[in-house]
Amino acid sequence: MSITDPRVELAQRLGISELPPVRFDSPKHVLTLLAENEYLGDDAIASVIYLADRLAKPILVEGPAGTGKTALARAVADAVAARLIRLQCYEGLDESKALYEWNYRKQLLRIQAGRSEGADSEQWGALEEDIFAEEFMLSRPLLEAITARDPVVLLIDEVDRVELETEALMLEILSEYQVSIPELGTVRARQIPMVFLTSNNTRELSEALKRRCLYLYVGYPSVERERDIILARVPGITQTLAEQIARVVRTLRSLDLKKAPSVSETLDWARTLVILGREEIGDETAAATLHILLKYQTDIERATKELLGPTKPIA
Amino acid sequence: MLNLLGEFIGELRAIGIPVSLSEHVDAARAVDVIDLADRETLRATLAATLVKDGDHLGAYSIAFDVFFAQRDSASFSVPLGEDGSGENPLAPGVGDAQGPRGGGGASGQLSAQELAELLYRALRDGDLEALRRGARDAVTRYSGMEPGRPVGGTYYLYRTLRSLELDAVEKRLLADGAGTAPGVLSQRLERDDVAQRIDRLKAEIEREIRERLVEDRGADVLAKSLRRPLPEDLDVMHANREEMAQLERALRPLSRKLAVRLARRRRRRKRGPVDLRHTVRRSLSTGGVPLDLRFKPPRPAKPEIFVIADVSGSVASFARFTLHLVHAISSQFSKVRSFVFVDGLDEVTRLFEGSDDPADAVARINAEADVIAFDGHSDYGRALAVFHDRYAQELTKRSTVLILGDARNNYHGARAEILADIRYRAKALYWLNPEPQSYWNSGDSIIDQYGPYCDRVIECRTLRQLEGFVGELS
Numbered sequence: 001m002s003i004t005d006p007r008v009e010l011a012q013r014l015g016i017s018e019l020p021p022v023r024f025d026s027p028k029h030v031l032t033l034l035a036e037n038e039y040l041g042d043d044a045i046a047s048v049i050y051l052a053d054r055l056a057k058p059i060l061v062e063g064p065a066g067t068g069k070t071a072l073a074r075a076v077a078d079a080v081a082a083r084l085i086r087l088q089c090y091e092g093l094d095e096s097k098a099l100y101e102w103n104y105r106k107q108l109l110r111i112q113a114g115r116s117e118g119a120d121s122e123q124w125g126a127l128e129e130d131i132f133a134e135e136f137m138l139s140r141p142l143l144e145a146i147t148a149r150d151p152v153v154l155l156i157d158e159v160d161r162v163e164l165e166t167e168a169l170m171l172e173i174l175s176e177y178q179v180s181i182p183e184l185g186t187v188r189a190r191q192i193p194m195v196f197l198t199s200n201n202t203r204e205l206s207e208a209l210k211r212r213c214l215y216l217y218v219g220y221p222s223v224e225r226e227r228d229i230i231l232a233r234v235p236g237i238t239q240t241l242a243e244q245i246a247r248v249v250r251t252l253r254s255l256d257l258k259k260a261p262s263v264s265e266t267l268d269w270a271r272t273l274v275i276l277g278r279e280e281i282g283d284e285t286a287a288a289t290l291h292i293l294l295k296y297q298t299d300i301e302r303a304t305k306e307l308l309g310p311t312k313p314i315a
Numbered sequence: 316m317l318n319l320l321g322e323f324i325g326e327l328r329a330i331g332i333p334v335s336l337s338e339h340v341d342a343a344r345a346v347d348v349i350d351l352a353d354r355e356t357l358r359a360t361l362a363a364t365l366v367k368d369g370d371h372l373g374a375y376s377i378a379f380d381v382f383f384a385q386r387d388s389a390s391f392s393v394p395l396g397e398d399g400s401g402e403n404p405l406a407p408g409v410g411d412a413q414g415p416r417g418g419g420g421a422s423g424q425l426s427a428q429e430l431a432e433l434l435y436r437a438l439r440d441g442d443l444e445a446l447r448r449g450a451r452d453a454v455t456r457y458s459g460m461e462p463g464r465p466v467g468g469t470y471y472l473y474r475t476l477r478s479l480e481l482d483a484v485e486k487r488l489l490a491d492g493a494g495t496a497p498g499v500l501s502q503r504l505e506r507d508d509v510a511q512r513i514d515r516l517k518a519e520i521e522r523e524i525r526e527r528l529v530e531d532r533g534a535d536v537l538a539k540s541l542r543r544p545l546p547e548d549l550d551v552m553h554a555n556r557e558e559m560a561q562l563e564r565a566l567r568p569l570s571r572k573l574a575v576r577l578a579r580r581r582r583r584r585k586r587g588p589v590d591l592r593h594t595v596r597r598s599l600s601t602g603g604v605p606l607d608l609r610f611k612p613p614r615p616a617k618p619e620i621f622v623i624a625d626v627s628g629s630v631a632s633f634a635r636f637t638l639h640l641v642h643a644i645s646s647q648f649s650k651v652r653s654f655v656f657v658d659g660l661d662e663v664t665r666l667f668e669g670s671d672d673p674a675d676a677v678a679r680i681n682a683e684a685d686v687i688a689f690d691g692h693s694d695y696g697r698a699l700a701v702f703h704d705r706y707a708q709e710l711t712k713r714s715t716v717l718i719l720g721d722a723r724n725n726y727h728g729a730r731a732e733i734l735a736d737i738r739y740r741a742k743a744l745y746w747l748n749p750e751p752q753s754y755w756n757s758g759d760s761i762i763d764q765y766g767p768y769c770d771r772v773i774e775c776r777t778l779r780q781l782e783g784f785v786g787e788l789s
Contacts, residue, residue: 006344026350027349027356043355043356043359044355044359044362044363047349047355047356047359047360047363048359048360048363050349051345051348051349051360051363051364054345054348055341055344055345055348057341059363060367062369063369201369207333207335210367211335211337211338211367213367214341214363214364215362215363215364215366215367215368216363217369217372219369223511244504247504247507247508248500248504250507250511251503251504251507254507281500282500283499283500286500306503307499307500307503308499308500309499
């Protein structure tokens with residue numbers, strides 16, 4: 001039983017005459033390309049990105065805050081030499097901020113300019129057609145990603161922040177790569193962009209959204225991967241220090257903290273230690289710099305107690 | 316492959332992971348473009364297309380292992396690298412286990428000491444390959460697996476682990492590491508390191524046992540018994556320690572999600588009563604005709620909640636759990652008061668207020684609350700009487716009373732008339748029972764005597780049920 005290539009099918013529907021080449025040859029290729037852009041992925045990440053390209057589907061990336069979800073999209077954009085278009089979601093985001101908006105002022109100017117020629121009904125008809133043209137439209141990130149001629153990667157960041165109803169705005173883009181504008185008709189994509197959605201899982205996303213996406217869960221990295229990440233991202237750090245940092249962070253994450261240290265906080269800590277000129281983490285160094293990793297006083301107290309023994313003073 | 320995929324999806328649905336038709340199609344398309352010989356890619360591919368919830372990945376992964384353990388070589392033309400090497404030694408392994416356990420291995424098998432040494436070295440050096448081999452041998456040697464025996468995997472796991480004496484290994488590893496680096500911190504790191512390696516060994520052994528069970532009895536039979544429930548379907552009363560930790564982790568985002576949902580529902584309910592002043596003001600622009608009605612913002616409904624929880628041994632884990640949840644969303648209610656009882660009753664609201672860590676509060680409840688009056692067996696009648704005596708006058712028409720417990724009264728008097736009065740004073744009274752409905756009224760359970768006075772008696776065994784209930788509440 002043969003299944004038609006989803007990319008070919010989609011391209012036909014969108015009316016794209018020549019199909020762009022596949023971006024990645026294999027999951028391994030994804031890993032190499034990401035590594036060149038200072039992002040260390042793992043097998044699951046690589047497989048999903050490879051699939052997203054081959055199936056022309058968006059990726060929904062979920063996981064705790066600060067595990068590199070946004071960085072992943074950025075790295076992929078760099079890897080395929082594409083422009084990153086980012087839509088930051090927030091509560092109250094609406095159509096005019098996400099999709100498109102009519103440039104009301106420009107329309108008004110056009111009408112005023114037309115008035116001097118003397119208005120009869122025929123002219124008005126022409127004018128009406130005129131002012132609802134692409135020229136008078138302000139495209140917002142979603143539309144921009146669709147209409148772009150150069151290669152783009154669309155990142156819809158923290159999609160769990162918008163209301164359930166606003167999610168529906170994105171469904172047409174995510175499944176069909178097109179936008180319907182009542183006055184203009186349907187705008188189809190000129191190419192198939194890669195689309196990333198990230199979510200911190202503060203609420204359940206709708207089934208409809210999940211169904212249209214490939215799902216990728218990005219958790220905290222293993223000690224080995226975290227060490228490699230530190231080595232790659234922090235210049236001038238020694239192997240031993242990186243390893244030690246990764247181990248401390250793992251131990252911290254195993255504690256029951258309000259907010260476990262994220263990868264980005266780990267990197268901040270590593271940079272601090274390098275600037276301070278530390279070769280290794282002793283008890284005192286740890287006690288003095290824990291506040292970079294942990295953001296709550298109760299967490300810091302608990303971590304100090306667990307890691308350094310109860311008798312140690314905090315500062 | 317397509318048929319196989321269909322069967323696998325059937326298995327996922329049986330676990331409770333929802334898979335829609337379009338996801339099925341996606342998966343079918345996805346397996347078309349990947350290298351099927353690579354097991355990990357296949358795992359990631361199916362996960363990406365079929366499983367859309369991070370909490371479900373654990374259950375998925377086990378289902379995947381069980382389902383594809385045998386079928387790989389049969390269904391794919393290319394033999395699997397990792398699994399091919401893993402399967403060959405299996406056959407002698409299973410055959411070997413048929414003999415008496417003390418009989419040692421076949422030729423080429425390691426002696427007990429060699430095995431211990433191999434594992435120790437593998438753990439010390441973090442050598443995954445050796446670790447796998449050691450796990451394999453350990454299972455062969457110690458688990459005492461017999462073909463066709465309908466025993467669950469946990470039994471074999473227990474036997475293997477007991478014989479391996481991992482505690483001793485752990486001590487030895489720690490002794491090795493000690494002295495190399497001074498400082499409290501590095502010692503702690505070392506300890507965690509060793510613990511993690513041992514956990515990995517345990518996971519290896521578990522996987523090995525699972526694979527052999529599948530080999531022995533076939534994936535179809537086994538799929539059912541190895542099926543692991545999703546976190547939201549775990550039975551709170553029977554969760555083991557690991558599952559309990561999982562539940563607590565699942566609880567944290569849940570309470571946040573609930574709060575978001577409740578807040579949203581409140582906001583959506585926009586209309587309060589007509590705001591006359593505002594409407595008249597607006598009507599001036601239409602010549603005094605009130606075309607545009609204005610409404611007052613709705614009065615936020617802020618229910619007061621009284622939670623009365625049985626914390627006797629039989630339902631302690633459930634009560635703990637529910638107290639967690641109720642307090643996590645207490646920002647949504649103007650007042651939450653908690654009471655715990657066994658045969659006495661004590662208010663514990665202040666214990667929750669003192670700390671923002673629910674686990675801490677629960678520990679303090681266990682230590683400080685004065686809940687035992689006589690013998691430490693739950694006595695609902697007495698507890699209700701105490702509650703009625705001390706706190707009933709504080710119940711108002713805005714109060715919702717939740718009673719958590721299995722209503723197993725140890726043959727004490729029910730005193731249901733007290734409950735009737737509590738119901739009369741309050742706005743609503745719900746009873747959450749963590750026992751399956753079929754057990755109600757068996758033995759010393761007297762839920763039917765209390766039932767008539769409650770607005771509802773709800774079976775509440777899993778996170779899903781609890782979530783549903785709390786959602787309705789506000």
